[in-house]
Amino acid sequence: MAKDHSVTQHAGSDGQFRRQESTFRSTIAPGTEHPPEKGRYILYVALICPWACRTLHVRALKQLEDIIDVAVLDWQLTEKGWTFNRRTKEATGDPVLGKQLIREIYHHDDPDYSLRYTVPVLFDKKTEKIVNNESSEIIRILYTAFDELLPDGSPAKGKTYLPAEHAAEIDELNGWIYDKINNGVYKTGFATKQEVYEAHVQNVFDGLDRVESILSDGRQYLVPGAGLSEADIRIYPTLIRFDAAYYVLFKCNIRSIRDGYPHIHRYLRNLYWNYPAFSDWTNFEHIKKCIQGYSSAGAANGIVPHGPVPSILPL
Numbered sequence: 001m002a003k004d005h006s007v008t009q010h011a012g013s014d015g016q017f018r019r020q021e022s023t024f025r026s027t028i029a030p031g032t033e034h035p036p037e038k039g040r041y042i043l044y045v046a047l048i049c050p051w052a053c054r055t056l057h058v059r060a061l062k063q064l065e066d067i068i069d070v071a072v073l074d075w076q077l078t079e080k081g082w083t084f085n086r087r088t089k090e091a092t093g094d095p096v097l098g099k100q101l102i103r104e105i106y107h108h109d110d111p112d113y114s115l116r117y118t119v120p121v122l123f124d125k126k127t128e129k130i131v132n133n134e135s136s137e138i139i140r141i142l143y144t145a146f147d148e149l150l151p152d153g154s155p156a157k158g159k160t161y162l163p164a165e166h167a168a169e170i171d172e173l174n175g176w177i178y179d180k181i182n183n184g185v186y187k188t189g190f191a192t193k194q195e196v197y198e199a200h201v202q203n204v205f206d207g208l209d210r211v212e213s214i215l216s217d218g219r220q221y222l223v224p225g226a227g228l229s230e231a232d233i234r235i236y237p238t239l240i241r242f243d244a245a246y247y248v249l250f251k252c253n254i255r256s257i258r259d260g261y262p263h264i265h266r267y268l269r270n271l272y273w274n275y276p277a278f279s280d281w282t283n284f285e286h287i288k289k290c291i292q293g294y295s296s297a298g299a300a301n302g303i304v305p306h307g308p309v310p311s312i313l314p315l
């Protein structure tokens with residue numbers, strides 16, 4: 001059996017949080033161990049998690065709701081990791097193996113697995129194996145792997161969010177947005193030394209300043225020529241959680257999006273209000289509860305912060 005690590009410890013002795021490399025990195029393709037098949041795969045997710053939600057947004061954009069199943073975990077990251085507790089109406093339990101904890105899914109595949117038990121997990125119900133636990137790869141799998149199963153005439157068929165002619169530009173944005181914003185908020189929030197926190201919080205706001213300046217020409221998408229693209233899909237889950245969660249929980253509070261970044265705020269509300277694939281899979285209740293979930297040992301005292309009110313402003 002794998003030895004346990006501490007789920008609640010995120011930073012090393014130098015006060016720095018370093019995200020581990022995901023280890024399940026297979027794909028879904030015809031003729032492989034994991035061929036595309038309706039109803040064969042399930043995504044294990046927590047709705048508080050931005051990495052998991054990017055896979056849900058793509059699942060919805062690609063109209064794969066009838067093809068790939070979803071299991072929603074409880075909102076709280078406990079000392080045993082994510083659980084299948086069913087305290088909210090969204091929580092599904094584990095419909096495949098009937099497990100109680102996400103770590104049991106990992107150990108079902110690999111009894112020796114001893115790294116972090118993260119979501120999302122893309123799981124093959126037939127082989128009972130984890131296909132992939134890296135969201136940036138899962139979304140790319142979803143762009144194409146199931147296209148042959150989509151009905152003819154479906155606008156999602158053949159639609160990729162990484163068009164070849166814009167791939168380099170999207171990758172360039174992904175690189176620094178990951179470092180400064182997506183992962184930047186975690187590096188800030190999990191820092192356990194003041195000077196480490198100070199450096200990272202500045203980095204987050206440098207990143208937001210840069211995004212604000214890109215969007216200041218009024219564009220609706222980060223790469224206008226590509227329309228909605230992976231760059232937007234990857235930044236959205238962090239931006240939508242920013243004021244409700246990261247501003248409070250991770251002390252990313254130099255400015256809020258709502259009051260400090262008019263162009264990002266406009267851009268974010270456009271994505272939320274005009275794309276059900278984003279809003280349907282944005283659950284502010286779970287997002288706000290995560291503050292309680294992540295801070296059980298800290299000053300949160302089990303209280304879920306009330307604001308911001310409303311959770312998102314109208315367009």
Ligand SMILES: N[C@@H](CCC(=O)N[C@@H](CS)C(=O)NCC(=O)O)C(=O)O
Nearest residue numbers: 049051116117118119120133134135
């Ligand atoms: N590289 C992974 C990161 C996923 C990740 O860190 N998920 C967090 C939730 S937001 C998690 O499950 N954390 C549990 C833990 O670290 O114990 C991905 O993008 O898929």
